[in-house]
Amino acid sequence: MTTETVDGWRPFLERWSGEWADAQAPDAGSADQEAVRARWLGFPPASEERIRALEERIGHRLPPSYRTFLAVTDGWRHAGGFVWLLAGTERARPHEDASGLSEYFPGELEDDPTPEEELLAGMWHRALELQVESDAVYVLLDPGDTDDAGEWALYTWAPWHAAPPERYASFRAFMEAMYREFHRLEESRSLREGREFVNPTTRALDMSVDTARLDALSGRYEEAAAVLADAAEYGRPRAKGLHDQLRRLLGETYLVSFDGLASDQLYAPEFLPVLLAESARTQRSSALVGIPVATRTARETAQDLLRRLSEGTFRYVADGPFGEAVEQAREQARWGDTDAAWHTLRTALPEWRPLGPDHLAPVGLCADPLLGPLLTRERGRELLATPRAGRAERAGQKDEPPAPTADLDPPGLAWLADQGTGRFLSSYRFVLVEGVEPDALPALIGAEGVTGLNDPATPWEARRMTRGARPDTPWADGAATVVGRAGPGWSFALEPSPGAHLDERRLVPPGIVASRGRRAVTVWGAVGGGGLSSGVFHLSVAEDGEERYAFTVRGATRTKRGPVPYDLDPDRLFADGESPEDHLGERRTLEALGDRLGVRLPRFALEHGRLHSFRTRPWNRAPGPGEGYVTFRTTPIRP
Structure with a gap:
């Protein structure tokens, strides 16, 4: 006007x-x-x-x-x-x-x-x-x-x-x-006051909300979001609850409340966990503040949900074919294949069905500890652009799905060296084992008393979970590893930023034990912020219980054991005169190793997801005759 x-x-x-x-x-x-x-x-x-x-x-x-x-x-x-x-x-x-x-x-x-x-x-x-x-x-x-x-x-x-x-x-x-x-x-x-506020403006707005709901289910979420935001400004019933669903899947959390849907018996299983997960993340000690828990039963339900969310054991569930896809995607995500998990969910989205007329999308995925991290802003847009609830044919988009978002995991191993001095994994150690599933790794290289895998956790949570399992002997530096699949036929166990220091004189690569009847690889990259001149890189390849070849690079010093293949030769990969801060030798080695074995490590799962974990056997042997080992511990003095 x-x-x-x-x-x-x-x-x-x-x-x-x-x-x-x-x-x-x-x-x-x-x-x-x-x-x-x-x-x-x-x-x-x-x-x-x-x-x-x-x-x-x-x-x-x-x-x-x-x-x-x-x-x-x-x-x-x-x-x-x-x-x-x-x-x-x-x-x-x-x-x-x-x-x-x-x-x-x-x-x-x-x-x-x-x-x-x-x-x-x-x-x-x-x-x-x-x-x-x-x-x-x-x-x-x-x-x-x-x-x-x-x-x-x-x-x-x-x-x-x-x-x-x-x-x-x-x-x-x-x-x-x-x-x-x-x-x-x-x-x-x-x-x-128990009366209706009705006039031509409210009627027109309510009709626009109904139309926007169908547009959103048909994949036209941007048009729907604009209409719902306007109707919510007028206080129209349903508008904010519907609009909040779109906002949350687009990565917005500020003032997202779902406008009463979380306390509705029909919709609470979908929306209450999302509110609790966000509230716990931002408020910690007062996670139930502002959450609709009017009755004692509702409060007990919320507290149980909060416990499972904090423990990482909450599982989002859905009915029908989409629910089956959720379970399949969870199985893929818990072993690190988050791109495949997203593909599984994306393919099944047209089969998703709402719980009722005020439900637009599987928002509850956001609260799932394994699947929630998959929903980046870009994927949230892709999800909302995909017709759901049988709307594809009505929307005329049956043969025109939205363009898929790019996968998030790079191939191979070289990405470990591609993140500069502030990179996520400034140091790491991992074992690659061929021919076994990740859940078999504890039996191969697990510490004494380890019988299986812990529940999925972030790498840092895994370290806390296994801290109490450390032996009294300080030299026995078992790694607090997260595990997953490293490509076709391979599994990995990786510890980010290990506290132990690599001493090749006492190193016992766990891959040697794991290689009985198969191949296994041990890698330790302790390059630190100053590159290889201030760190060390070690590679060991074993087969049938014996080390076939290995090398260690420490600054300008290179030592080799066994017939190291040409494509992995450190004399060729770690060139003299290169800037250590560029991590070029480290990158070349990881790239060559990934190409040789056809393996990869899942960056997104390691940085943002949750993986199973366990503590490995020691990576160092015990001190031998004539060798000493000194540990210094400090005790703070209270004034």
Whole structure:
């Protein structure tokens, strides 16, 4: 709607006034009875002479939207829920920082303030004050903050609202926001009072919500999101709950509540875990704050969910073919193949079915400790762009699925050396074993007493879980490894950033024991932040219980055992004169090893996912005759 003509204002203000009048109780206060009878929240229009007089008084020509507003009504009642009277030509006045708020917003400017800070600093002194009666709400038009159309920005602030001043692009934008606020508050009040708030605007908005729901299920989520966001601003039932589902799958969590769906018996299994997972992540000790747990049973359910979420044992479940795909994807993800897990979910998305009419997508996946990390923002968009619940044919998209997002795991092993000095794995040690599944690794190289794998955890959680299993002998440095599949026919056990130091004189590569009847590889890259000049790289390849070849590179020193193949020869891969910080020799070796064996390590699962874990047997042998081993321990002195 245009903001520069009287005709652009009148229908909007008449609709607002009529809807307000229809919503008033018969015993409305005497001050409002006149407005109810007249079905008009405004006043007579201001004459051109009165408008010019105001402009002369303040020394500015008024912005177009406020000037034409005054030509329709010289003031306004009930602008939203907290401004009861807006000024017309007689009562608008310069604010002149009357309350000293410039001291707090933005406060004392730094040496290099932002343009927004500079505008706000001057606004309090030059603004035109419009509120006459309000709940301590300031309404200020700023002649120093203008756009190309000559509109002035409008700022509101209230001491009871714990936020900086809110900016609107124009007086018209402010009034449209207040109209939406009137709708939100009236809808809330009508629900409390057990009545309906119905008018042509609410009916049109509710129809748009129904259409947006079908659009969202058909993959047209961007159009649906815009419609639902607008309807939610008006407080329409269902709009926020539906919109929050789209927002959460797009990676947004701020003010996502699902608007009562988490406390609905039908929808709670889908949405309550998502709220609890996010609340636990951000609040820790008060994770149930703000979560809908009205009854004792609901609270006990929430506490049980919270426990399983914190332990990483929560499992998202769904019905039908999509539920089967979820189980298959979980099996793939727990062994590190997160790209394959996503492919499985993506393929099954058209088979997903909602729990009810207010359910748009499998949002509950976000709470699953194994599958939730797979939902990056890009994949969230891909999920929402995929028609679901049988909408593909209706949407005319049966043969036009959305373009798939790129896989996240690079091939091979070389990525371990590609992340610079701040890389995720600045040091690492791992074992690759051929011909066995990951769950067989504890029996091959597990520490004494280890009988199986721990539940999936992050690499850092795995370290904490196995800390109590450390033996008393300090030299026995078993690795707290996470495990998974390393490509066709191979499994891995990897420890990131091991605390032990590599001493090739006492190193007992666990791959030798694991290689009985098969091949196994042991790699230890302790390159640190300063490259190989300050670290060490070791490779050992074993078969049938015997080491076939090995080498160690420490700075410029290289030692070899056995017939090292040409493509893995450290004399060729670690060239003299290269910058150690580039990790080029390390990268060449890992690339060659990955190519030779056809193996890979899952970067995404190691960085963001959860994998099974166990503690390995010692990587160092016990000190021999004549060898010593000293451990220093410090005890803090309490004052």
